[in-house]
Amino acid sequence: MSGPASVRRERWRRRLADAWARRRTTRGERSLTWRLATPAVFAGAGVLAVTSAISADGIDLRAERYGDLESLARQQTRQVQSLQQRASELRTEVEELTAGVEDSRLDELEEQIDLLRGPAGLEAxxxxxxxxxxxxxxxxxxxxxxxxxxxxxxxxxxxxxxxxxxxxxxxxxxxxxxxxxxxxxxxxxxxxxxxxxxxxxxxxxxxxxxxxxxxxxxxxxxxxxxxxxxxxxxxxxxxxxxxxxxxxxxxxxAAYDGSTEMSYARPVGSRPVVLDEDL
Structure with a gap:
């Protein structure tokens, strides 16, 4: 039978075959995308977790865990005390090393420093x-x-x-x-x-x-x-x-008892000033 009905049926068969082929192709592409994207997402999450751990350095970064400011203040106080103790130890170490240095040039510089303390405002x-x-x-x-x-x-x-x-x-x-x-x-x-x-x-x-x-x-x-x-x-x-x-x-x-450190600006891209060691 080769009437109009058979022609229509043939067209529908071809359309169904084309649609099925397109579905299989699209499904394969989606599967490939998910197979590549899923590991990437998990890898990114891992990187974020490691970065947060390094940045925290033992400190809880989740502020909502603190029920009140008193807990946070106690934690910060402990950290400050620890740093102060470390700084004190380092100062003691520096003083011991300095005392062990026998250098006439160093003695001269210390004498010059003592002479300048008055004009610098560091003496009453x-x-x-x-x-x-x-x-x-x-x-x-x-x-x-x-x-x-x-x-x-x-x-x-x-x-x-x-x-x-x-x-x-x-x-x-x-x-x-x-x-x-x-x-x-x-x-x-x-x-x-x-x-x-x-x-x-x-x-x-x-x-x-x-x-x-x-x-x-x-x-x-x-x-x-x-x-x-x-x-x-x-x-x-x-x-x-x-x-x-x-x-x-x-x-x-009274003598000035504040900080004597200086802060200054430097143009972007300029080289830092290097002082002559003999000065």
Missing amino acids: VTGSGVTVTLDDAPSSARDLIDGTTVTLDDLVIHQQDIQAVVNALWEGGAEAMTIQGQRIVSTTGIKCVGNVVILHGIQYAPPYEISAIGDTETLLGSLSTNPYITTFREYVDRYQLGYSVAVEGSLDM
Whole structure:
């Protein structure tokens, strides 16, 4: 029989055969993909587990396990105590090794260090000098702002004002200096944040007292002739800022006991500076 019905049946047979062939091909490709992907997933999970273990270094990284901050604080305290003990052991070891070194060059360097401790601010000193006090304008001075170009910034002491006084005193031969009772050294930074000044990590509000030990007449002369101080005193008269200088018969300044390590920036790609060992 070769009628239209037989032709239609033949077409359906071919379509079914093609569909079956495509299904077998697709199934094989999916099976291959799963066979390759499954090991890769397990390998990635293993790598993550090992990385977490190394990063933790014995510390539980799952914060949700801590029922309260007290448990975490105790754990951190134990770690800090362990590190402090290790640091103490290393310092003792360094001291023992240093004591065992017999070198005249080392003895000379230690003597030079002892001589520099005073100028570096690492020893307490006492002597005569001056104290400069800077203060913001009184609250009544805010009336100057109404209808004028005067702003609140004009009525407060800024870090550059304090720094100007410090520089003038150094130029006048100051041997030692303090701000708010803190000893000033070469690494001291004065930073203004809002209406307070940060010095060695501590916030201070005005008035600011800058004391310097040295020849009184020379210090006073430097303050009176410094061009920045001269300009600043014009602002003192104009905006009622506080500025006073007092001669001190005796000033006691404690030694600086903070860190003397320096931090500095280096352009990306530049080579580090290598110091000559003979210096």
